[in-house]
Amino acid sequence: MLDLQTLRNEINDVAAQLARRGYVLDIARFEQLEGERKSVQTRTQELQAKRNTASKQIGQAKAKGEDVTFIMAEVANLGDELKQLETRLEVIQQEMLAFLSVIPNTPHATVPQGKSEADNVEVRKVGTLPKFDFEVKDHVSVGEAMGLDFETATKISGSRFSLLKGPLARMHRALAQFMLDAHTDQHGYTETYVPYMVNAESMRGTGQLPKFEEDLFKVPRHMGDAGVENFYLIPTAEVPVTNMVRDTITPLEQLPLKYVAHTPCFRSEAGSYGRDTRGMIRQHQFEKVELVQIVHPEQSYAALESLLGHAETILQKLCLPYRVVKLCTGDMGFSAALTYDIEVWLPAQNTYREISSCSNFEAFQARRMQARFRNALGKPELAHTVNGSGLAVGRTLVAILENNQQKDGSVKVPEVLRPYMGGLEFIRAG
RNA sequence: GGAGAGGUGGCAGAGUGGUUGAAUGUACCUGACUCGAAAUCAGGCGUAGGCGAAUAACCUACCGAGGGUUCGAAUCCCUCCCUCUCCGCCA
Numbered sequence: 001m002l003d004l005q006t007l008r009n010e011i012n013d014v015a016a017q018l019a020r021r022g023y024v025l026d027i028a029r030f031e032q033l034e035g036e037r038k039s040v041q042t043r044t045q046e047l048q049a050k051r052n053t054a055s056k057q058i059g060q061a062k063a064k065g066e067d068v069t070f071i072m073a074e075v076a077n078l079g080d081e082l083k084q085l086e087t088r089l090e091v092i093q094q095e096m097l098a099f100l101s102v103i104p105n106t107p108h109a110t111v112p113q114g115k116s117e118a119d120n121v122e123v124r125k126v127g128t129l130p131k132f133d134f135e136v137k138d139h140v141s142v143g144e145a146m147g148l149d150f151e152t153a154t155k156i157s158g159s160r161f162s163l164l165k166g167p168l169a170r171m172h173r174a175l176a177q178f179m180l181d182a183h184t185d186q187h188g189y190t191e192t193y194v195p196y197m198v199n200a201e202s203m204r205g206t207g208q209l210p211k212f213e214e215d216l217f218k219v220p221r222h223m224g225d226a227g228v229e230n231f232y233l234i235p236t237a238e239v240p241v242t243n244m245v246r247d248t249i250t251p252l253e254q255l256p257l258k259y260v261a262h263t264p265c266f267r268s269e270a271g272s273y274g275r276d277t278r279g280m281i282r283q284h285q286f287e288k289v290e291l292v293q294i295v296h297p298e299q300s301y302a303a304l305e306s307l308l309g310h311a312e313t314i315l316q317k318l319c320l321p322y323r324v325v326k327l328c329t330g331d332m333g334f335s336a337a338l339t340y341d342i343e344v345w346l347p348a349q350n351t352y353r354e355i356s357s358c359s360n361f362e363a364f365q366a367r368r369m370q371a372r373f374r375n376a377l378g379k380p381e382l383a384h385t386v387n388g389s390g391l392a393v394g395r396t397l398v399a400i401l402e403n404n405q406q407k408d409g410s411v412k413v414p415e416v417l418r419p420y421m422g423g424l425e426f427i428r429a430g
Numbered sequence: 431g432g433a434g435a436g437g438u439g440g441c442a443g444a445g446u447g448g449u450u451g452a453a454u455g456u457a458c459c460u461g462a463c464u465c466g467a468a469a470u471c472a473g474g475c476g477u478a479g480g481c482g483a484a485u486a487a488c489c490u491a492c493c494g495a496g497g498g499u500u501c502g503a504a505u506c507c508c509u510c511c512c513u514c515u516c517c518g519c520c521a
Contacts, residue, residue: 042489044490045479045489046489051502054501057501059448059449059502062448072501078501379485
């Protein structure tokens with residue numbers, strides 16, 4: 001959520017920044033809401049003050065045993081108008097909140113201008129592309145003989161699910177363990193285990209709601225006479241982990257908070273029909289190791305760079321070639337001010353594919369969540385939130401299957417994973 | 431699932447429907463005393479919003495959440511949420 005104060009004072013500037021990412025800010029609507037809010041709120045508070053004063057007088061008069069009918073008569077008519085105004089004010093504030101809730105974050109000044117993925121800017125390429133003296137197969141073909149089974153997954157659940165058996169299932173587990181160990185032992189993150197179902201308030205906090213409900217899986221929960229409240233399956237650990245600090249004031253000396261979590265992620269993938277239907281690139285359920293930092297505003301861009309480095313380290317240790325791109329204004333997510341994607345090389349597709357997305361949200365999420373810290377003056381101030389995948393486990397497995405495939409159909413296990421796999425060097429068919 | 435007890439400021443903990451945004455203690459900040467510290471004494475110390483140049487004054491809201499009664503609610507009524515204790519069930 002953007003700062004209301006900033007919107008009031010610099011609306012044209014904000015509108016210009018939002019226009020960079022193709023969002024048209026409805027200035028007229030904003031000013032209409034603001035104008036009405038101002039008059040209704042002022043009038044409401046006037047009446048409230050009047051009522052409060054009179055009520056105090058009644059109390060005092062009664063204590064002295066004086067007659068109060070005169071004062072009572074004075075306030076008698078206040079009730080109706082006040083009630084109406086309070087209701088109206090509530091409505092206006094709800095409308096303002098709804099208006100603000102669907103405005104995306106303003107992009108950082110250094111974010112390249114662009115409309116789509118095609119306009120993203122490559123920052124660096126790391127690693128050397130593998131050379132094959134045989135016909136390269138994609139991960140589906142490589143994996144099917146060794147336990148990658150989409151048919152059974154489809155029977156059990158449907159499309160966009162996958163099932164792993166034997167050494168592939170173990171490598172999948174090994175990857176998550178390896179990533180967690182690297183981030184906790186070497187990068188200073190605190191491991192967390194978090195709920196996979198969260199309430200609507202948490203989804204609001206990180207920006208998934210109210211605008212992207214159709215991307216989420218919703219689980220109804222019956223609350224007796226109070227109706228139905230929904231749980232949502234998390235689309236990323238970013239949601240529960242970041243919301244750890246919702247409505248809290250963190251002491252300055254505890255910043256930065258650095259958390260890592262390994263969780264399943266659930267995405268409805270509504271609107272992506274026909275995209276990446278083959279293989280385990282785009283799934284309703286996948287695993288991800290997520291890095292989250294809650295930082296001092298002055299540190300957030302440095303934190304983003306370091307977090308990006310932590311994610312890159314994983315690919316380097318796995319000897320997977322990748323590149324880092326800076327997303328353009330048109331490709332960035334709703335809540336982000338600046339995003340780097342890490343894209344891993346997939347030889348069968350002859351291209352780089354996203355395996356991590358690292359963003360600085362500045363105060364956008366923190367404002368929604370009221371995630372604050374106590375600054376040097378002792379006053380509460382909004383923190384900045386930074387997060388990124390470190391990495392998406394399923395896609396990492398895909399990358400290993402494709403990059404490490406051998407002429408004989410086997411797959412070489414990256415050295416760093418072998419300790420997690422009983423020393424296994426090759427996964428073979430059968 | 432059954433029975434009971436609770437949710438009040440950073441923490442602890444009062445609060446007969448009326449000068450209660452809230453006693454008191456503690457923590458913290460400032461000052462006095464002291465060579466310095468401790469102890470003691472005095473003062474200060476919540477958040478959000480409005481108005482505004484203002485981190486000033488003033489006004490409004492906030493005692494788990496949401497409704498209701500009332501001129502007036504932390505206090506009374508209703509619904510829900512959460513926490514704790516005991517019993518039952520359970521990985």
